[in-house]
Amino acid sequence: MIEKLLKNFVGLKKNSIAIAGAHDDSVLSAVKQALELNIAEFFLIGDAKKISAIAKEIGLDAKKFEVFDESCDVSSAKTAVKLVKEGKASALMKGKVETSTILKAVLDKDCGLRGSRKLSHLAMFFVPTYHKPLFMTDAALNINPNFDDKKDIILNAVSAVSSLGIKLPKVALICAKEHVDEKMPVTLEYEKFVKMNESKEIDGCIIGGPFALDNAVSPEAAKTKGINHPVAGDADIIFCPEIISANVLYKSLTIFSKAHVGGVIIGANAPIILTSRADSAENKLISIALGGSLGGNKL
């Protein structure tokens, strides 16, 4: 199963990932699987003794990775960021450190990896009932983004998805209407994004909307509503206007539709791979493959 999913990343770059807080059995099990599947290489930053003990326990060969001994979470995150800045690693991964700690190191003005855009979360789903990978943003980071934030979130997603080899990704701007309506103010913003795409101010993608979700992912639903647009029924990227609708969609896809999913934070000069203990082994590997493939690209 996972091998089939990982075929989506074949031909893409295999990168080195710097893990902050690698002294965790769940993280190191994912590292072991990723090494076996040959999808990435790793720098492990954290408590070296613990890393060594866990590696021994799970049968992870110590010769296959380099360890940087850091017992404190903050230094662990800083060292991981430094490895990326020096060009040794090209993606970050959160181990047993708080997300806020790693984001602080990334956003540090002097030593960080801050880019010109706002950070955002991108999820990549393999939905059994959809005909291709489906990307969605932002279910985890930006609670209630304003117009400029939304623009950054869209640009982040388009850069990332394009760099995975999906040319001119189709972006669907989602709400609960298929036309501009002042009673739903986000439709006015969506109209502007569509115009900015038509005038090539936002380029490298096809933007459509406002759409209800069904118009974006079901050709039949789009046809029934009389919507004739290249994005309708064939979206690559689902853009949700705020975190609640995005999070509801994320959970509906994983729980009810049994989708596999990987997630990364993008918008900085390197992707940040986020996995949690609760993630399945498959989902962890998708996150690693996704982040690894995105690493080293201009996002």
Add this chain to the structure above:
Amino acid sequence: MIEKLLKNFVGLKKNSIAIAGAHDDSVLSAVKQALELNIAEFFLIGDAKKISAIAKEIGLDAKKFEVFDESCDVSSAKTAVKLVKEGKASALMKGKVETSTILKAVLDKDCGLRGSRKLSHLAMFFVPTYHKPLFMTDAALNINPNFDDKKDIILNAVSAVSSLGIKLPKVALICAKEHVDEKMPVTLEYEKFVKMNESKEIDGCIIGGPFALDNAVSPEAAKTKGINHPVAGDADIIFCPEIISANVLYKSLTIFSKAHVGGVIIGANAPIILTSRADSAENKLISIALGGSLGGNKL
């Protein structure tokens, strides 16, 4: 398949439904199926000639229903409402008239069916991957409900679901967090609803939240997050805070999870069954069975 779904309504009342604008082949086909399955009786209001012609064409026996000839949509809606007010019918159904036309007749201060609460939409899903029917509100009517509106929407749903025989329905208040957080203001409202439930100001249900969707419908996800609450993993009613997240969930369940769904507007003195041409035959019948079962109850 539909027979199995309709078993959920067995033992509930079989009611008379007044259809405004019944001169429509899609509506009359649903009527024919509903009569064959013996789930409701009908008063057909609309263009009598057209009704007669379509009935003949689809093999619907004219002796099985009563027709009220009204060629204008407004009078059609008014007559349907009058039949409910007189106690002849106990539910309304939208045929070939605008939703706004039928709502205007329902909300008319003198001749309507206005109750003390705001109207709201309730969807009933049969999700293949969930262990019981799942209700959700409000994906269609209230765009951005305030606190009092939310209270009405919750009370409407609890009354309706209880009257279907589900005692003490479990209501999950959904957002993207599992704890109260000022950065997501709806969590403060949710805290109040939970307290109003504990003090029995909102009674006849168990309210839990704030929850992310997975905590509400997956016992495993709830356990992983350390949530121990009777609603967690076993929700009957999903409450979404505004229309976009609700609509996204509705479309995700129908398109990606292949759920069957029925829908009604509740909060007036009779339910209003909404079906659209695009609905599958199964979904139309679920709406009719749902509205028919709710009719005549104090909602």
